Amino acid sequence: MLSKNQIKLITRLKHKKHRYKEGLFIAEGVKVINELLDSNFKLRELYTTMSFNSNANLAVAGQEFLITAAELKKISSLNTPNKALALFQIPKARPISNNQFIVALDNVRDPGNLGTIIRLCDWFGVSDLVCNTETVDVYNSKVIQATMGSITRVNVSYLDLPSFLNKTKMTTYGAFMKGDHIYENKLPKEGILVLGNEANGISKEVEHTINKRISIPRFGALKKTESLNVATATAILLSEFRRNS
Amino acid sequence: MLSKNQIKLITRLKHKKHRYKEGLFIAEGVKVINELLDSNFKLRELYTTMSFNSNANLAVAGQEFLITAAELKKISSLNTPNKALALFQIPKARPISNNQFIVALDNVRDPGNLGTIIRLCDWFGVSDLVCNTETVDVYNSKVIQATMGSITRVNVSYLDLPSFLNKTKMTTYGAFMKGDHIYENKLPKEGILVLGNEANGISKEVEHTINKRISIPRFGALKKTESLNVATATAILLSEFRRNS
Numbered sequence: 001m002l003s004k005n006q007i008k009l010i011t012r013l014k015h016k017k018h019r020y021k022e023g024l025f026i027a028e029g030v031k032v033i034n035e036l037l038d039s040n041f042k043l044r045e046l047y048t049t050m051s052f053n054s055n056a057n058l059a060v061a062g063q064e065f066l067i068t069a070a071e072l073k074k075i076s077s078l079n080t081p082n083k084a085l086a087l088f089q090i091p092k093a094r095p096i097s098n099n100q101f102i103v104a105l106d107n108v109r110d111p112g113n114l115g116t117i118i119r120l121c122d123w124f125g126v127s128d129l130v131c132n133t134e135t136v137d138v139y140n141s142k143v144i145q146a147t148m149g150s151i152t153r154v155n156v157s158y159l160d161l162p163s164f165l166n167k168t169k170m171t172t173y174g175a176f177m178k179g180d181h182i183y184e185n186k187l188p189k190e191g192i193l194v195l196g197n198e199a200n201g202i203s204k205e206v207e208h209t210i211n212k213r214i215s216i217p218r219f220g221a222l223k224k225t226e227s228l229n230v231a232t233a234t235a236i237l238l239s240e241f242r243r244n245s
Numbered sequence: 246m247l248s249k250n251q252i253k254l255i256t257r258l259k260h261k262k263h264r265y266k267e268g269l270f271i272a273e274g275v276k277v278i279n280e281l282l283d284s285n286f287k288l289r290e291l292y293t294t295m296s297f298n299s300n301a302n303l304a305v306a307g308q309e310f311l312i313t314a315a316e317l318k319k320i321s322s323l324n325t326p327n328k329a330l331a332l333f334q335i336p337k338a339r340p341i342s343n344n345q346f347i348v349a350l351d352n353v354r355d356p357g358n359l360g361t362i363i364r365l366c367d368w369f370g371v372s373d374l375v376c377n378t379e380t381v382d383v384y385n386s387k388v389i390q391a392t393m394g395s396i397t398r399v400n401v402s403y404l405d406l407p408s409f410l411n412k413t414k415m416t417t418y419g420a421f422m423k424g425d426h427i428y429e430n431k432l433p434k435e436g437i438l439v440l441g442n443e444a445n446g447i448s449k450e451v452e453h454t455i456n457k458r459i460s461i462p463r464f465g466a467l468k469k470t471e472s473l474n475v476a477t478a479t480a481i482l483l484s485e486f487r488r489n490s
Contacts, residue, residue: 112357116474123473125465150470183488219487220370225395228368229361232480235473239481240488242464243428 016137025139029082035149048084105131106206107197115146116231122150124238132161165209179213187241261382270384274327280394293329350376351451352442360391361476367395369483377406410454424458
């Protein structure tokens with residue numbers, strides 16, 4: 001059975017401030033929890049309607065609480081809770097590898113977009129994603145959900161983005177509506193790809209640090225589409241950077 | 246003020262069966278409604294907290310009902326309703342243009358994915374999207390929302406997909422986890438690109454009709470990412486087909 005204190009803690013962890021105060025975040029669903037258990041993330045508590053203990057590889061003994069579907073529904077943020085909810089420790093920040101391809105986000109606000117971008121980084125072998133501090137928190141449970149486990153393989157750092165981009169020796173590429181068409185120039189293996197906010201694009205502050213403005217050509221007779229979603233733009237740009245490497 | 250019958254009708258239109266029975270669908274938000282008003286879609290009723298009448302180009306006279314924010318909240322499916330909700334007529338099916346590039350969906354279930362794919366078709370100048378009948382309904386309000394107005398420029402048809410693909414003279418390309426790597430072969434200007442279900446990919450029935458299996462290479466040392474989201478895969482594949490044209 002769930003205690004009042006357990007419910008209270010889980011409810012508090014839905015807010016960023018409390019996540020960092022407690023050093024904990026929520027993960028939901030069997031697939032995501034299994035991926036986290038299978039990685040370096042440290043489990044604190046596992047609330048589940050089925051036992052995870054049968055999997056010999058997973059050290060969940062003493063941290064597993066069997067609960068009812070009704071109790072899970074109570075603590076879950078999902079419309080259709082998926083058998084388990086777990087609390088993991090927020091790991092310490094890891095250093096950013098230099099001289100590799102890096103993706104940078106400037107004010108991305110939608111949890112689904114951040115999660116999808118992390119999954120894309122994982123697919124395209126990008127190990128570092130850096131975000132300005134206004135970008136949605138990676139430990140938001142909707143982000144964790146949307147990464148589909150890719151969070152275990154991509155190092156997400158929050159930092160002062162204009163200052164980071166000012167200091168870097170790598171070439172910075174910014175995604176703009178107007179810029180060099182990506183199909184016309186061969187893109188390099190190394191660099192920093194910067195993507196901006198869903199509605200407003202890259203901020204003025206970050207714009208000053210961009211070396212090359214790039215854009216995805218629009219096709220068709222009408223060309224009335226206003227913009228691409230930031231996650232689909234990231235998909236196209238990462239594919240384009242990688243296809244030549 | 247909203248009448249009981251108006252509320253009843255709007256509630257019914259949240260279900261596919263009733264949408265097709267009434268020949269109406271719901272669109273929400275100023276941007277989407279303006280794009281629909283500005284196109285060939287026919288407005289039936291407009292419920293709004295602000296007046297659209299000031300825009301001389303829009304024929305909304307006699308169909309506009311001023312309502313309160315509380316009333317809008319009552320009929321809206323959005324967490325944060327955006328000033329207006331409108332009912333438009335479902336247009337008659339238009340013929341599919343042949344000998345052009347076509348995107349085909351096999352069992353895509355998520356409204357956000359379908360909406361994003363329509364927006365991508367619009368961006369990349371693909372005027373026809375064909376879907377098997379199990380694919381989520383394009384007149385679902387979440388789909389309309391996610392298209393951001395692109396629904397006015399992309400012709401979406403529902404049909405017997407295996408039979409359509411069997412009959413076509415165009416080459417059919419299916420997105421699979423295992424197939425020819427897209428960067429290695431130049432993709433043509435014409436053809437049908439087929440994408441499958443979020444969890445299960447392309448169905449067996451449709452698989453038989455595929456001429457070329459294509460896949461997006463995975464990068465990095467680990468290569469543990471299981472798959473890409475269907476909308477991001479569509480983004481990468483459409484970009485790859487168009488970059489050569």
